[in-house]
Amino acid sequence: MRPFTYERAADLPGAKRLGHDTGQGQTESPVQFLAGGTTLVDLMKLDVLRPERVVDIGPLRSAHAAIDARPDGLRLGALASMSKVADHPDVGRDYPAIAQSLSLAASAQIRNMASLGGNVLQRTRCPYFRDPSWAACNKRNPGSGCTAIEGVNHNHAVLGVDQSCISQYPGDLAVVLAAFDAEVEVSGPAGDRRLPFVSLHRPAESKPHMETTLRGGEVIIAFNVPAGPWTRRSLYLKIRDRASYEFALASAAVGIALDGDTVRDARIGVGGVAYRPWRSREAEAVLIGKPLTEANAEAAAEAAFASAVTHGGNDFKPELGRRTLVRALLQARTMSVGTGEG
Amino acid sequence: MDQFTKPQGPSRRGLMGAVAGLAASSAVSAAAQASPAAEQFSGRPDIHLDVNGMDRALNIDVRTSLLDALREHLDLTGSKKGCDHGQCGACTVLVDGERVLGCLTLAMAAQGRRITTIEGLAGGDGALDPMQQAFIDKDAFQCGYCTPGQILSAVACVAEGHAKTDADIQEYMSGNLCRCGAYPNIVAAIKQARDQMGRG
Numbered sequence: 200m201r202p203f204t205y206e207r208a209a210d211l212p213g214a215k216r217l218g219h220d221t222g223q224g225q226t227e228s229p230v231q232f233l234a235g236g237t238t239l240v241d242l243m244k245l246d247v248l249r250p251e252r253v254v255d256i257g258p259l260r261s262a263h264a265a266i267d268a269r270p271d272g273l274r275l276g277a278l279a280s281m282s283k284v285a286d287h288p289d290v291g292r293d294y295p296a297i298a299q300s301l302s303l304a305a306s307a308q309i310r311n312m313a314s315l316g317g318n319v320l321q322r323t324r325c326p327y328f329r330d331p332s333w334a335a336c337n338k339r340n341p342g343s344g345c346t347a348i349e350g351v352n353h354n355h356a357v358l359g360v361d362q363s364c365i366s367q368y369p370g371d372l373a374v375v376l377a378a379f380d381a382e383v384e385v386s387g388p389a390g391d392r393r394l395p396f397v398s399l400h401r402p403a404e405s406k407p408h409m410e411t412t413l414r415g416g417e418v419i420i421a422f423n424v425p426a427g428p429w430t431r432r433s434l435y436l437k438i439r440d441r442a443s444y445e446f447a448l449a450s451a452a453v454g455i456a457l458d459g460d461t462v463r464d465a466r467i468g469v470g471g472v473a474y475r476p477w478r479s480r481e482a483e484a485v486l487i488g489k490p491l492t493e494a495n496a497e498a499a500a501e502a503a504f505a506s507a508v509t510h511g512g513n514d515f516k517p518e519l520g521r522r523t524l525v526r527a528l529l530q531a532r533t534m535s536v537g538t539g540e541g
Numbered sequence: 542m543d544q545f546t547k548p549q550g551p552s553r554r555g556l557m558g559a560v561a562g563l564a565a566s567s568a569v570s571a572a573a574q575a576s577p578a579a580e581q582f583s584g585r586p587d588i589h590l591d592v593n594g595m596d597r598a599l600n601i602d603v604r605t606s607l608l609d610a611l612r613e614h615l616d617l618t619g620s621k622k623g624c625d626h627g628q629c630g631a632c633t634v635l636v637d638g639e640r641v642l643g644c645l646t647l648a649m650a651a652q653g654r655r656i657t658t659i660e661g662l663a664g665g666d667g668a669l670d671p672m673q674q675a676f677i678d679k680d681a682f683q684c685g686y687c688t689p690g691q692i693l694s695a696v697a698c699v700a701e702g703h704a705k706t707d708a709d710i711q712e713y714m715s716g717n718l719c720r721c722g723a724y725p726n727i728v729a730a731i732k733q734a735r736d737q738m739g740r741g
Contacts, residue, residue: 204583205603205649233650240606240645241626255650282639286701306716307698309627311639312646443715 200243207255211262215388215416217254223401224320224410226339232256232418234278235312237305238321246331247322247339256418260314263420268293272426277316277384277419281372285310294424296379296433296452300371303437306444316419319373319399319476320411324446325355325366337363338407352512354448357520359474360508364407366474368400373476375435375452378468381424387417396422400475429454429466431536436527438471438519447471449520451527460490467528469503472520479503482524496528497521588652592617593661599648607651608632608643611658619659619689623718630717633690634658640697659689662696672696672734681730683721691717695731704735 208214214232222228231250233239234257242248256278264279268289275284284290285301301310304318313321327333327346335344347355347365356367373396375381381396394412401409413419424430433454439445450470456463467482482503489495500521507517582603590597592615599614608625611617611634623631625644632643635657662670672692675681682688694717698704703713710728719727 200604202583203603204581205647206582207580207649209580233647235645236647236650237627237642237645240647244626253647255647257650306630307701307703307713308630308633308640308642308694308716309645312641443712 201246201249203243203250204252205255206252207258209258211259211386211418211420214254214256214259214418215386217252218256218418219388219416220252221254221413221415221417223413223415225408227408230254234314234317235280235309237309237313238317242322242329245329247329259418264314266290270426273297273424275315275422275424277421278314281305281310281313281315281318282307284315292431293426294379294430294433296375296430296435296454297372297424299435300375300437300450300452303435304371315372315422318370319376319396319419319422321370322410323366324369326351328366337405338366338410341406341408348510352510354446354471355510355513356474357472357507357509357513357516358469358477358504359402361403361405363405364403364474365510366407367471368473368475368477369446369471370476371435371437371447371450371470373400374450374468374470375433376422376424377476377478378452378466379424379427379430379433379454380466381422383419384421384423385413385417386420387414389414391420393423397476397478403474427454427464427466428456429464432457432531432534433466434527434531434534436523436530438523449516449523451520451524453524453527453531455491455528455531457491457532462486462489462491462495467499467503467524469520469524472504472507472516481505486528491528491532493525493529496525499528500524582649586649588649590615590648590651590656591654592656593658601648603647603649605648606644607634607636607646607648607656610648610651611643611656617658617660621686621689623687623690628718629687629690630694631687631690633694633717635693635697638697638700640694657693659693662692670696671737672699672730675730675734675737676727679726679730679733681723681726682719683723687717687719687721691719691727695727695734698731699735699738704731707732 206217220230229251233253233255260278264276266287267274281301285298291298327336328338333346335346355365376396382393435452437447437450447470452468454466465483465486467479469477482499485499485502504517587600611620621631623629627642627645633640634643636654672695698713704710710731
């Protein structure tokens with residue numbers, strides 16, 4: 200690991216001041232925020248991230264880790280650990296998809312360490328990104344090419360990819376947040392702002408080294424998830440190469456509001472298959488207003504993967520992704536969610 | 542190996558560490574650059590860690606992981622280095638009572654927190670922790686390399702209430718890999734200790 204200066208931010212103003220050069224997710228950013236460290240320290244050991252300064256925002260836990268379930272929605276402090284949110288009774292009851300996406304991610308140790316903010320910003324697991332001995336990686340070295348397109352791409356993305364990068368966004372929680380209209384609260388040197396979660400991660404657009412729309416020094420403070428009739432009837436289904444402690448090959452975040460058998464409203468996200476946290480409004484549009492039958496679920500899944508592009512090793516993904524989504528939708532149909540749903 | 546605070550011993554580890562320590566001290570500035578506005582450290586600052594109830598002074602490179610600080614500077618070699626990338630769990634320790642990975646924790650970031658290693662699990666009278674005894678009773682290890690991490694992870698798993706069923710134990714212990722495949726006996730050991738500890 201290369202030498203760096205370790206700096207500890209005592210509070211939010213300190214973090215914003217020290218973090219003014221954090222950039223927008225580029226690997227060459229000279230300053231990196233440290234929260235749980237589960238991505239950052241790993242990638243520094245691999246020589247993928249080479250910060251000159253590491254700003255520890257751990258002390259912000261005391262003020263920005265609250266879990267607040269209100270009638271109109273859920274506010275999650277960005278410094279809350281994945282494990283605390285996963286085990287919170289209000290989250291498990293009213294937003295089961297969120298609790299499941301967290302408890303099915305990583306390991307118990309990593310969930311204790313990792314903050315929600317760091318979790319949604321975790322980097323791709325693309326082996327060519329994680330190993331600097333591969334010269335060609337547009338995410339690491341802008342303009343150098345993409346080794347994965349012709350390489351081993353078993354677990355690479357099929358949605359939202361272009362010729363510059365086919366890496367997969369590996370997280371789980373972010374798929375739910377994207378589908379469920381979440382907003383991100385950020386605080387930075389130029390002030391505070393809120394942005395839709397779906398605009399936090401940038402599309403590839405031939406610039407995969409630019410991962411986020413965060414501005415220098417901006418710290419994610421919280422995530423807000425509005426409550427809706429779909430949030431209680433929600434779940435996160437994750438399909439993996441092994442039963443636990445593994446990234447998704449395919450996943451689905453679904454939230455359904457039923458009126459009898461008819462889908463009154465729907466929120467659908469798919470994971471393990473996309474370049475960035477992926478909401479499928481196409482699938483939602485197919486489903487809304489129709490009975491939640493297997494045939495209609497299959498039609499929705501077809502729409503979700505209509506734009507899929509594969510590269511050999513990941514040819515199996517659209518079919519696995521469709522089947523995952525169908526199973527998730529049919530499981531959501533059978534959920535017992537008590538009263539309060541029209 | 543910390544050449545400033547650790548008593549020199551005749552062990553192989555001590556000799557190797559002393560050589561490495563001399564090389565490092567000539568290559569890296571030892572000055573800690575602390576500023577009152579923000580705490581800033583580079584090079585080789587002096588820090589303190591609370592390990593197994595004792596205040597331990599160290600002089601370490603800021604890059605040092607908690608795992609390396611424990612093993613190479615404090616001679617607490619019970620915590621093991623497997624993958625060094627957060628994938629195997631051999632380095633599991635407790636920080637403020639929660640299980641975490643020593644390999645992905647910077648020692649700098651562990652200051653002021655309560656660290657428990659396998660060496661600190663037994664009582665002051667030397668009596669084994671119920672989880673340690675259960676691993677012996679149930680033959681829950683073969684080569685033993687993953688065992689300290691397994692035991693600390695298991696202690697936390699029970700304390701969290703994630704050891705109610707076999708399926709729970711398997712899921713919530715999945716961050717600790719065992720290449721020998723002692724998993725069935727590990728589950729049996731955790732159930733024995735869980736029942737003795739009165740927790741689920």
